[in-house]
Amino acid sequence: MTGAPDPSVPNPPNERQLFGEIGEDLGLVTGAQVAQALQVQSQRRAAAGGRAQDRLGEILVERGELALRAIPKILLEQQRRRQGHSLAGVFRLRQIGSYEIIAVLGSGGMGLVYKARDTVHDRIVALKVLALRLTADEEFVMRFEREVRAASALSHPNIVGGFGAGNDGGRPYLAMEYVAGRTLGEWLEADGRLPERRALEVARDVAQALGYAHERGIVHRDVKPDNVLIAADGAVKLTDFGLAKLIREDRRVTQSGIAIGTTDYIAPEQVEASRYIDHRADLYSLGAVLFQMVTGQVPFDGPNNNEVMLKHLNEKVRDPRRLAPDISARTAAVILRLMAKRAADRYDTAGELVQDINAALRALPPESHPAAAHGRDAPATAAGGRGPGCAAALLLLVLFALYLVNCAL
Numbered sequence: 591m592t593g594a595p596d597p598s599v600p601n602p603p604n605e606r607q608l609f610g611e612i613g614e615d616l617g618l619v620t621g622a623q624v625a626q627a628l629q630v631q632s633q634r635r636a637a638a639g640g641r642a643q644d645r646l647g648e649i650l651v652e653r654g655e656l657a658l659r660a661i662p663k664i665l666l667e668q669q670r671r672r673q674g675h676s677l678a679g680v681f682r683l684r685q686i687g688s689y690e691i692i693a694v695l696g697s698g699g700m701g702l703v704y705k706a707r708d709t710v711h712d713r714i715v716a717l718k719v720l721a722l723r724l725t726a727d728e729e730f731v732m733r734f735e736r737e738v739r740a741a742s743a744l745s746h747p748n749i750v751g752g753f754g755a756g757n758d759g760g761r762p763y764l765a766m767e768y769v770a771g772r773t774l775g776e777w778l779e780a781d782g783r784l785p786e787r788r789a790l791e792v793a794r795d796v797a798q799a800l801g802y803a804h805e806r807g808i809v810h811r812d813v814k815p816d817n818v819l820i821a822a823d824g825a826v827k828l829t830d831f832g833l834a835k836l837i838r839e840d841r842r843v844t845q846s847g848i849a850i851g852t853t854d855y856i857a858p859e860q861v862e863a864s865r866y867i868d869h870r871a872d873l874y875s876l877g878a879v880l881f882q883m884v885t886g887q888v889p890f891d892g893p894n895n896n897e898v899m900l901k902h903l904n905e906k907v908r909d910p911r912r913l914a915p916d917i918s919a920r921t922a923a924v925i926l927r928l929m930a931k932r933a934a935d936r937y938d939t940a941g942e943l944v945q946d947i948n949a950a951l952r953a954l955p956p957e958s959h960p961a962a963a964h965g966r967d968a969p970a971t972a973a974g975g976r977g978p979g980c981a982a983a984l985l986l987l988v989l990f991a992l993y994l995v996n997c998a999l
């Protein structure tokens with residue numbers, strides 16, 4: 591694996607570039623601030639005879655341009671992106687259509703999702719490329735392209751924007767808005783549960799996206815935390831409209847048992863494979879997601895997908911307050927209504943749900959749960975609630991430890 595470097599592989603950014611780029615992506619610093627800090631850094635390095643001096647983050651903090659508490663956030667994201675860059679080096683795909691592959695963002699039931707540069711419009715996009723095993727079936731590919739086209743027509747602040755579908759020598763792909771941040775699934779994995787206020791805000795934003803799509807006759811069918819992207823500035827964006835049904839209905843895929851995805855959020859009528867699946871299936875799934883956001887647990891657990899599906903079909907949902915006694919009765923009532931077994935017992939529309947969530951939000955005591963994470967900046971005193979001095983000391987400690995393991999900035 592040695593020899594001349596492959597010229598078609600874009601060089602991964604060095605640590606300093608990555609740190610600056612992420613700071614900018616997360617809206618924490620401006621490009622001009624990063625450029626100036628880099629200049630200061632090289633001046634100091636030159637003055638010290640070429641030895642590394644202060645790191646970029648330190649300089650930005652020193653200049654009052656970056657909050658100390660923002661640094662761990664940048665370092666965490668830096669680690670993720672570094673992994674994505676090294677993964678991209680392992681795969682052969684360098685270019686698809688007019689897109690240059692930069693990094694691997696993740697993988698799902700349909701294939702890999704790449705971060706890529708759209709060379710025509712000079713912008714960064716997320717590119718979902720259909721897995722080879724799915725491209726052999728022409729009918730499947732046609733339906734994929736059709737679904738992507740329908741979803742690309744949706745334009746809403748809470749929906750990941752679609753830039754259209756393409757096909758490069760038999761590899762169908764979908765280009766979409768790149769969301770720098772994390773999925774709700776990743777947040778839940780890391781934090782277990784969300785503060786009630788934030789959980790309601792996320793659910794309301796997803797409901798707004800659904801309302802908009804439902805009015806245009808598009809049902810999502812796979813509302814789940816992995817399909818909810820939370821941008822660095824806290825914006826909530828739903829993705830993958832219409833794609834789930836392709837995977838679930840693909841007999842080869844279903845029979846082999848792979849790639850069926852999670853059944854943790856599936857509506858009873860989807861379990862029954864009823865022909866009468868409508869927008870209310872999405873409301874049920876959103877109820878299951880909200881259940882998890884406030885309790886830290888999925889509504890039904892089981893050793894395999896079949897058991898979980900049977901419970902969605904037959905078993906009564908627990909009152910979420912049995913798992914999270916601190917949440918409000920209103921929030922619990924919203925969840926239980928969303929997760930009614932009969933679609934007719936749920937909300938009629940996502941718009942009605944939005945109204946109820948807003949009422950639940952208004953009824954919450956103002957500062958009961960500061961929105962301290964999940965894409966939102968934490969208030970300065972949030973760390974432990976023991977006052978600014980203590981929080982700053984703790985953050986300094988975290989910062990120092992992270993710097994020790996993240997050398998070479």
Ligand SMILES: Nc1ncnc2c1ncn2[C@@H]1O[C@H](COP(=O)(O)OP(=O)(O)OP(=O)(O)O)[C@@H](O)[C@H]1O
Pocket residue numbers: 695696697698699700701702703716718750766767768769770773816817819829830851
């Ligand atoms: N628009 C995007 N911007 C940034 N990252 C994205 C975007 N879309 C997807 N990703 C990343 O790619 C990962 C894989 O997405 P993908 O939709 O393929 O998988 P999934 O949602 O886990 O499963 P499924 O195939 O059932 O949708 C996501 O978890 C996310 O980290």
Ligand SMILES: [Mg+2]
Pocket residue numbers: 698816817829830
């Ligand atoms: Mg997805």
